[in-house]
Amino acid sequence: MARRAIAAACAAALLSGGVTACAGAGPDTALPGAAGCGMLPPRRPAAPPGGRGAARDNPVYRGGPMCLPDCDFGPGPDGGLSGATRYLGHVAHCLDVGWGRLFAAVGLRYRPPKVRIVPIRDRGRLGCGAGMVQAAGLYCPGSDEVIVSVGRDWYGPGYEPSMVLLLAHEYGHHVQRSLHIAQYAYTAGGEVERRAELQAECFGGVFLAAVRARFDQTDEWWAGFVDTESQPGDIAERHSHGDFASRRRWLGAGLRSGRPGDCRTWTAPSSEVAG
Template identity: 35%
Template sequence: MSDPLGWGAGGSRRPGVVRRALPTAVAFLVVLCGLAYLRGDLQELIGTAPGSPRSAAATHPLYRGTGLIDARCDTLPDNSEADVRRTLNALSRCLDRMWATTLKEAGVGYEPPGEVRLVADPGEAACGIDDYDWAGIYCPDRRVVNVLVEEDRSFPMMFTLAHEYAHHVQEIGGMAGERGSEVFDEAWSRRLELQADCLAAVTLRTVEPRVLENQRLLAEGESDAVDDQAEGYRRSHGSGTSSAAWITRGESGGTMAACNTWSAPPDEVS
């Protein structure tokens, strides 16, 4: 007569599948939890954390493979305020030339943005977003640069155009793909945006230095704002103080390497 509990004479009970797998599953879960808890420490140890000089973002080939950017724009109109759209279109062509020449040094093929849209209303942008509180925006999926145009105010828009072009370079050069722990991680976003400020300064440093001085003053003024909208902007784009500092680095350094926000300590990209 067989034993209903599965015991045989002189034998032992065979553990079920769940009981056999349970110790392994528990051990695996413990390891995963430990890795999650120590993730930051492990990243620091192996050099992949944001701000580590050994991370992939910080050692991007474009920093080593490119030199001083030839920041000239001889086709700008004498009076940049007289016809803002003409000024921005001329600057766009110069930025294409600058970045094509620079990326070629590193063996990276440059493609101009799919479109440069100088829009009178945020709703005309190509990204299809509902948040219209911006002066410029880059659509990475379609590689379209959008700049909100206000007549008789060319200086801020020249910087905005150069900033959005920098996002285009980050995209085609692969720097925009070096994300943090999340796709929309704020620390990653600040490094990306502050680098775009710096690269914009690199390209404008001899084109129109007054644009950079104007932008620095605007950025430093933004640091004093205390409303929720300003705080949200600082979390995603960095403080005005940090922006002004990276603009200065780009203007004085003149290279992509001068704008390596990915190797900067957290207090310089806050």
């Protein structure tokens, strides 16, 4: 199925209220040979390392930058939930293609997550298993599901980069699980968990670097965007996701280079992953 047709099917499934794996795995998500990417042919798929080594020296760090010259987000949000959902369905497809290419180029197998878009009024009912959380975005490792809640402000134009970063951050957790990083990180907690959150934010920046030209914004605008998105919430969020300086550092690192290898929060000093 052509990429545009896959993206359209994904958006339609999201709109229907079902849970779908946008842009299913297979040849389209594994192909590294997009025009202008100059990526190496894919290697034979292998399993990533486990334990601490998965976090500190993962094969995906040797890939990149993410390259998506053929990514198409389709029409922007049109003022309604359906338009925002459709838009994020296309973004999810591009995320699957981008990460699929990076995985394939270093000999790893990528499988897309399930994706669910819900209105913000349902945020309090989001959860993984029995737990319910108040969060704009969530990744559930047990069901391999990315959930994003969108508010009325996001239904119209102007919020697209923030929408894209939120979805790309939650995809970052799916990538960590696929690479066996999450299995190590979330059994440790504390600073280790914060390093995982900051890496997911950096992975979000990696995707934004690959698609930033589609937003037609200046470097100064992007610097302001990084500052805005890095503002910490309450004390609990700062502890789990990092303080302003740390978030700004890692989101900026991904956005500047587009390379997962620049998201190695695991070898950074504690001062760079502070909460």
